[in-house]
Amino acid sequence: MVVATVGLRGLSLCTLSLPILRSAKIKPPIHSFPTSRSLKPLFSPYNSTILRGFPSFCASPDVNVEATATAPPATEAENSQSADDIKNAANLLDIRVGRIIKAWRHEEADSLYVEEVDVGEPESRIICSGLVKYMPLDLLQHAKVIVLANLKPRNMRGVKSCGMLMAASDASHETVELLMPPDGTIPGERIWFGTEDDKDSQPEPATPNQVQKKKIWESVQPHLKTDASCTAMLGDYLMQTSAGVVVCKSLKNANIS
Structure with missing residues (x-):
């Protein structure tokens, strides 16, 4: 599987597989990696329609991103001795x-x-x-x-x-x-x-x-x-x-x- 490393404006470096690129209807050049110019529309910070449904590519695969985002803060008892x-x-x-x-x-x-x-x-x-x-x-x-x-x-x-x-x-x-x-x-x-x-x-x-x-x-x-x-x-x-x-x-x- 060919993997492209893409820099997002204001975000960390992440990895994307070609099936994801195809689902976004972007065709990379044959026998070459996609260019930052060809991917720019996809990862523009203003393209909220596409980014909204994407998983977090920078998180560990063992991390439940949704659970982490919605987990309640630790209670006072959990942060101190009982x-x-x-x-x-x-x-x-x-x-x-x-x-x-x-x-x-x-x-x-x-x-x-x-x-x-x-x-x-x-x-x-x-x-x-x-x-x-x-x-x-x-x-x-x-x-x-x-x-x-x-x-x-x-x-x-x-x-x-x-x-x-x-x-x-x-x-x-x-x-x-x-x-x-x-x-x-x-x-x-x-x-x-x-x-x-x-x-x-x-x-x-x-x-x-x-x-x-x-x-x-x-x-x-x-x-x-x-x-x-x-x-x-x-x-x-x-x-x-x-x-x-x-x-x-x-x-x-x-x-x-």
Whole structure:
């Protein structure tokens, strides 16, 4: 089959077979390709009668052109994580009740406190927090806190920080309050989201390497907020302990990080 390659005005190069040319009543010269002049009337952008019924010659043969043209746009749910996906990711975070044994100013960083925190392990953890401008040091001493425990350790100006204290902040990030577990919780207790049934089905936490590689914290954090009663939430799911929900002191509808 002889094939002619034709340039359309304002369109990409396409391929046409001779049967199509014959159906348009154009006779190419014998033993030669049709000239652009002989095909010009057929492919003129103004010849809508002929072009209207032609298939798209530049599309892949596997593409349904009509379906593609009329397909509805993707829904918002299809373009973003589902609530179940977010909750499943959050269940891989090792969020625990902690108790600060003592806290002090970082010797090499004016904006950092250093805390020694009991998270229910044989040895306490050292955690650095950028809270100096937001709260006095004495507020941290012996405080019950919420700790994200399966982050990879980070060297913060010479101090190895093994975890993160979780806090709520307003939109301008001028006010920051630590998340607080209710009375009756003990250091090391793992936090969950939802109901008692959700607690029973909670999987083992991911390793710090997995949290970093899969960006688990980054995918979950935008969905953590406080509600109108200052209760910590993951979307519509309560942040729970065995003694009740996790809260902050006064920040409503605030971001959690």
